[in-house]
Each structure stands twice: as structure tokens, then as C-alpha cells.
Amino acid sequence: MQAAWDAVLITGASSGLGRALALACARPGAVLHLSGRDAARLEEVAQACRAKGAQVRPAVLSVTDAAAMAAWIGAAGRLDLVIANAGISAGTGGATEPAAQSRAIFETNVTGVLNTALPAIDAMATQAPGADGVRGRVAVIASLAAFVAAPGAPAYCATKAAVQRWAEALDATERARGIRVHAVCPGYVRTPMTARNAFPMTFLMDAEDAARRTLAGIARGRVRIAYPWPTYALARLAGALPPALKAWIFARMPAKGQAG
Numbered sequence: 291m292q293a294a295w296d297a298v299l300i301t302g303a304s305s306g307l308g309r310a311l312a313l314a315c316a317r318p319g320a321v322l323h324l325s326g327r328d329a330a331r332l333e334e335v336a337q338a339c340r341a342k343g344a345q346v347r348p349a350v351l352s353v354t355d356a357a358a359m360a361a362w363i364g365a366a367g368r369l370d371l372v373i374a375n376a377g378i379s380a381g382t383g384g385a386t387e388p389a390a391q392s393r394a395i396f397e398t399n400v401t402g403v404l405n406t407a408l409p410a411i412d413a414m415a416t417q418a419p420g421a422d423g424v425r426g427r428v429a430v431i432a433s434l435a436a437f438v439a440a441p442g443a444p445a446y447c448a449t450k451a452a453v454q455r456w457a458e459a460l461d462a463t464e465r466a467r468g469i470r471v472h473a474v475c476p477g478y479v480r481t482p483m484t485a486r487n488a489f490p491m492t493f494l495m496d497a498e499d500a501a502r503r504t505l506a507g508i509a510r511g512r513v514r515i516a517y518p519w520p521t522y523a524l525a526r527l528a529g530a531l532p533p534a535l536k537a538w539i540f541a542r543m544p545a546k547g548q549a550g
């Protein structure tokens with residue numbers, strides 16, 4: 291099941307999952323607002339979406355720039371679906387996580403999501419409801435890492451837990467005024483983000499598959515869109531372990547490398 295949204299805004303559309311989401315939403319009649327920081331990669335995605343018949347409005351900007359994000363989203367016109375996808379990831383490499391890395395991950399993955407979702411919700415509140423009775427939808431790309439406080443990626447896991455919980459809690463109040471908020475929690479996806487992981491990734495999926503599952507979950511109106519189920523089950527199990535036992539197990543597993 292996949293709905294066809296007319297006006298879609300996606301952050302981090304210049305690579306990986308954001309790119310696949312943009313291409314999956316591209317069709318004649320669709321208007322796509324796509325952002326990223328790398329102008330050349332963003333333009334390549336814009337061209338591929340135009341080739342599928344979509345109208346594309348690319349914007350080179352950082353999700354960490356609150357004023358620029360509010361101006362961009364406020365000027366977009368009607369928005370049926372906004373996907374706060376931009377994110378960065380890095381781990382400890384088995385050592386102390388550098389302070390600058392922790393701060394950068396929080397700034398992008400949490401503040402960047404707020405800088406996207408809050409102006410989007412403000413704009414949607416003034417829109418008329420669509421045929422499905424919904425004024426607009428905001429999907430936050432969290433991760434299955436939200437359910438595991440993995441010692442190898444403290445900032446990443448914490449930021450994904452923050453946005454997953456925020457999105458799910460927000461949906462309860464926003465749906466009363468016709469706005470839906472979805473928490474998307476993918477497992478491992480084959481993208482540049484995971485390409486440098488030097489450890490085996492269970493049930494690694496293609497970005498196209500992840501985009502299809504994400505959009506199908508949004509179309510079905512699910513608050514939490516977590517996939518694939520075996521990795522979700524493992525993440526829930528690991529998250530439920532006593533912290534000391536979990537730390538003992540994770541100490542024997544490889545950690546994601548540090549940024550740079």
C-alpha cells in the first residue's frame with residue numbers, strides 16, 4: 291500500500307534513504323522540496339526525480355540552521371508530507387566518544403529534526419484537510435538504535451531514542467487537530483552511512499526497500515514504522531536486558547568507527 295502525496299518535503303535527499311524516498315515519491319503532478327548540503331549530489335537526485343515527471347525545488351541548506359529551515363518550509367506552500375530524514379552517525383571505535391562528535395550528532399539528529407518538524411507542523415495547522423481528513427503528515431526518521439543504548443554509539447542511540455519518543459508522543463495531540471506524526475525506525479540500510487561499518491549487519495536492506503516500507507507505513511497511518519521485524523525484535527530484546535549484562539555483551543562486539 292502506498293499513497294500518492296502531491297507535495298512532499300524531504301531533508302537529506304542528496305544521499306541514501308532520503309534519495310530513495312524522493313525517487314519513490316516522484317511522479318507526474320508531484321511537487322518535491324528536497325534539501326541537502328552537497329549541491330552536486332542534490333542536483334543529481336533532482337534530475338532523476340524530474341525524469342520521473344515530478345516538479346522539483348532543491349534547497350542547499352543545513353538542517354542545523356533554524357532560521358533558514360523555517361524560511362524554506364514557510365515558503366514551500368501546501369505540504370502533504372514532510373520527512374525529517376537528514377542525519378549523521380558515528381561511533382566510539384572502542385574509545386571515548388569525542389565531545390565535538392557527540393555535539394554534532396545531537397545538533398543534526400535532534401535539533402535538525404526539530405528545525406524541520408516544528409515549522410512543518412505550524413504550516414500544516416493552517417492547511418485545509420485533504421481527502422483523507424488529514425491536514426499533513428510529518429515522518430521523523432529515527433532508527434532501531436532508538437531501542438538499544440549501544441555503548442559503541444552513545445550519541446547516535448540517544449538522539450534516535452529522543453526523536454522516536456518525541457514523534458510518538460506528539461502524534462497523540464497533533465492528530466486531534468488533523469496532523470499525523472510518524473516515527474520511522476529502520477534497521478540496517480545499505481547507504482553511504484553504513485558503507486564504512488566494518489561489522490556484519492543483520493538483515494541489511496536496500497535503500498529502495500526501506501523507502502517502500504517507510505511510505506507504506508505512513509500510508510497505513512502507523513505511528514511507529516519499525517522494520518525489518520527480526521532486527522526490531524532483537525533490538526527490543528537487547529533494550530530490555532539489565533544494563534550491566536548488556537554492557538558485558540556489547541563490550542565483546544565491534545563498535546562503529548569515529549567520525550572522519
Ligand SMILES: NC(=O)c1ccc[n+]([C@@H]2O[C@H](COP(=O)([O-])OP(=O)(O)OC[C@H]3O[C@@H](n4cnc5c(N)ncnc54)[C@H](OP(=O)(O)O)[C@@H]3O)[C@@H](O)[C@H]2O)c1
Nearest residue numbers: 302304305306307326327328352353376377478479481483
Ligand atoms: N543507513 C542505515 O542503516 C540507517 C538505519 C536507520 C536509520 N537511518 C537514518 O536514516 C537517515 C538517512 O541516513 P542514510 O543512511 O541515508 O545516510 P547518508 O547516505 O549518509 O545520508 C544522510 C543524508 O543526510 C544529509 N545531512 C546530513 N547532515 C545534514 C545537515 N546538517 N543538513 C542537511 N542535510 C544533512 C546528507 O546530506 P549531504 O550529504 O548533502 O550533506 C545526506 O543527504 C538518517 O537519519 C539515519 O540516521 C539510517
